[in-house]
Amino acid sequence: MxxxxxxxxxxxxxxxxxxxxxxxxxxxxxxxxxxxxxxxxxxxxxxxxxxxxxxxxxxxxxxxxxxxxxxxxxxxxxxxxxxxxxxxxxxxxxxxxxxxxxxxxxxxxxxxxxxxxxxxDDFEDPRNWSTRSKWNYTVLLGIICFDVAMMSAVVTGDLDAPGRHFGVSTEAMCLTVSLMVWGFGLGPLLFAPLSEETGRNPVYLVTLFIAVIFIIPCGAAQNFGTLLAFRFLDGLAFSAPMCLIGGSLSDMWRNDERGVAMSLFSAAPFLGPVMGPIVGSLLSVKCSWRWVYWFMLILSACLYVVLAIFLPETHxxxxxxxxxxxxxxxxxxxxxxxxxxxxxRTFKKIAEETLLRPIVLLKELIVFLITMYMAVIYGLLYMFFFAFPMVYTEGKHFSPIKTSIMFIPVGAGVIVATAISPFLNRDYNKRAQRYLSQGEIPPAELRLIPMMIGCWFIPVGLFCFAWSSFPHVSWAGPCFSGFGCGFGFLMLYNPANNYIVDSYQHYAASGLAAKTFVRSIWGGAVPLFTIQMYHKLGLEWASSLMAFISLACCAIPFLFYFYGARIRQRSKYAYSPILDPNVAPDMESHPSALKSDECTTTA
Incomplete structure (x- = not known):
């Protein structure tokens, strides 16, 4: 132009x-x-x-x-x-x-x-707050995100006890997970545009208060329908921090400071579900299944009070x-x-854009394939919560508590991937600066390099999990295969978000909303067929099927790395900014140089 x-x-x-x-x-x-x-x-x-x-x-x-x-x-x-x-x-x-x-x-x-x-040097600018204050708020928001993510999977520590109480099958109890995850996908369609009008804190305070209150009917439920209804409503209310925390961190941290903070935040949605079965099984066995909800009520209420007292508005x-x-x-x-x-922009207009644009952008090849890939990854995470009990509880006759401990390597893989994220950011900065120093735009495909490395860990981990899950084989095989999967989850998650942002900068929020919605729908659907799939195909071939699917997905980052530029040139909506050739901007000043996704408002 x-x-x-x-x-x-x-x-x-x-x-x-x-x-x-x-x-x-x-x-x-x-x-x-x-x-x-x-x-x-x-x-x-x-x-x-x-x-x-x-x-x-x-x-x-x-x-x-x-x-x-x-x-x-x-x-x-x-x-x-x-x-x-x-x-x-x-x-x-x-x-x-x-x-x-x-x-x-x-x-x-x-x-x-x-x-x-x-x-x-405006003292009211969140980016000018002291580093100590910003880290205090970052840790608080990260813990809240961890708590919300754990809430979705904490019930998987023991599905049999509430199932016996309500007289329903284990397969029916899987709905308590699915409905909450579906709520995670639907809530951001409302809360993201609402935060643009009211600010972040009012949305945090109102939705988290409602979410805390809705835990009470779950713990006190006298029939299965009540439990299902309030698990879904809790998912809707708890989705607000999941979609807004990334934006809060972007408000506080400058582009060249944001990498570590965003990496820590991105780990929470994976670490929370991994810790869920461990906490849930301990409480259910030592106390009762209702104490799973009472514990989450106490934890969530305490975090709400801390947030209400200490977190300032950052928008x-x-x-x-x-x-x-x-x-x-x-x-x-x-x-x-x-x-x-x-x-x-009126709330009605923002809401229309929030609902329409994600659907339109799903027709874009980049958004569609990246969304499908992230849906597969998210589904695998929730598949583990039902596959592990079948391998260890049914196959090796482990107790629920002992089975839940087998999830620890998955969390360890996420932590290791988080630890190396700053080095990956530094590598990206060096590669991007070569273009910026010459007055050129860094290609979005630079974001895919960590994906091209990390994508292989998931199929390798799944194949190891599959063929070491025989009852007579040591428990260590399937257990430690989870490390590769956890490592691969986070190695794919952040670069995928950043690639969408760099490819569709002015439509990035809608692109990420599309990804989050589809990911949550699939993640909630997986628990409904995992048990049947493993019984039908057997432990080895059911896991191998998912390994082959994830192996096929490994082609996606390579496809876009080599052909992404051509695909974006043919796109009506891809972002291609003009950069003054006489000016060599640095990583702080140029929008394509974002260290992390500012729109993980829909993480």
Whole structure:
């Protein structure tokens, strides 16, 4: 897209905003101190800077839709409608400043409004909080995500006891897992757009409170229907932190700081389910199956209280909207506006985009195949919770507690993969910087290198699990084969998310929403047929079938590594930004250089 075309679109949009502003605020005039011309001119970009801003806010080349053209292709404007990281204020030289405005926001010459944004070293900017504070909040959010993930699988520690109580089969008890996982997939379709309007903390506080309350009917259920209904509702409510925590971490950590924090967060959805059977079997055997729910109630309630007391709002636009409202009230000047107040997206519009775009993007080959791959991986994780008892409890006559201990190597594999994630991020940064230093865009396919390495661990682990699961073979074979699977899970998960983000940056949230929805639907379906599949095919061939499927999926990262660029060129929605060849941005400044997915809002 040419610079003149970008300028025309930018000018038309600015004129629309200016007219709306003049109609609403014609009666308001600045009534404050004299202009601080030096401060205003200090922020005013020269022509070269302005052209670079235009270029950075443009979406593509000839094969790629522009923001204007995309509205005619069925998806509407890209998301976010305004790139908050790149929108800059262009102060007018005749700006005056209110004495009540300690930030000294000038009048913007494009919109004639006072654009409220974070300034340098702004103490309210979450990215400027102390490292200690950010790590405290990161650990708290990670523990909450761990708790939510564990809640989904904790019941698998002993399905027989509640099954006998309600008079239903073990296969029917599998629904207690499936319904909660399905809730995980549906909830983000509502809570993700809601957080854009209200901020993250209100969504956290309301949904987690409801989720904690809904644990009580599960533990006190007198019939099977009550248990199933509230497990599903709990999944819906608990899905909010699963889809918002990634965004909270992105709010706090800068691009070049985010890698380790996001790696730790990404491990929680895998470590939680692995710990679930261990905790569940101990409580069920030593106390009763109802104490599984009472324990989760106590743990979740304690975490809720800590979150409610200590976690501040991190959503940038929510903080800035609050500041803008305070300035309007304090100064009587209604031109103070946060960016999100200038270009307003209604909740209805956001909800429509949230539901429509994921469906449309599933038609994209990249989104479709990556989604299918992640669904297979997620299904394998939940398959283990039913395959392990069949191998150890039925085949080797282990107790439920002893069987649950066999999950530890799966968690160990996840932890090792988490530990090497910073080194993988560093390797990506080096590879990407070679392109950025030459004024080129790092190809999205660089994200696939860890996938090309890690994909082999899962089929190898599954084949080892399959053919060492004979009753007369040592327990160590199937147990330690779980290490390779756990390691492979995380080695695939983060790069897959990042590849979708880099390939569809302006539609990344929708791409990830599609992946999360399909992944959760499949993950919830797997428990419903795992027991029957293992009884029908036998321990060895049932696991081998899943190994062959995961082996076939190993071709996906290689396919996109060699042909992904061509596929994206033919795509109507793939992202191809223009980069000024005279400027060599660093890893912090360029959107394609994200260390981790900012949209793991739908982890």
């Amino acid at each position: 040419s610079s003149s075309h970008s300028s025309d679109l930018y000018s038309r949009k600015s004129e629309e905003i200016r007219r709306a502003s003049d109609e609403k605020n014609s009666e308001h005039e600045d009534s404050s101190d004299n202009a601080n011309l030096d401060a205003a001119s200090h922020h005013f970009p020269d022509d070269e800077d302005f052209q670079r801003i235009i270029a950075q806010n443009s979406v593509g080349i000839e094969e790629t839709l522009t923001r204007y053209e995309s509205t005619t292709q069925g998806l509407g404007p890209p998301e976010p409608a305004l790139d908050f990281e790149k929108v800059e204020s262009h102060p007018a030289f005749d700006s005056t400043y209110h004495k009540e405005d300690k930030w000294k926001y000038p009048v913007d010459q494009e919109t004639r409004m006072r654009i409220v944004e974070f300034i340098s 940038h636009q929510t903080i800035l909207k609050k500041r803008a409202r305070a300035l309007r009230k304090r100064t009587g000047d209604s031109t103070y506006r946060a960016i999100s107040e200038i270009e307003i």
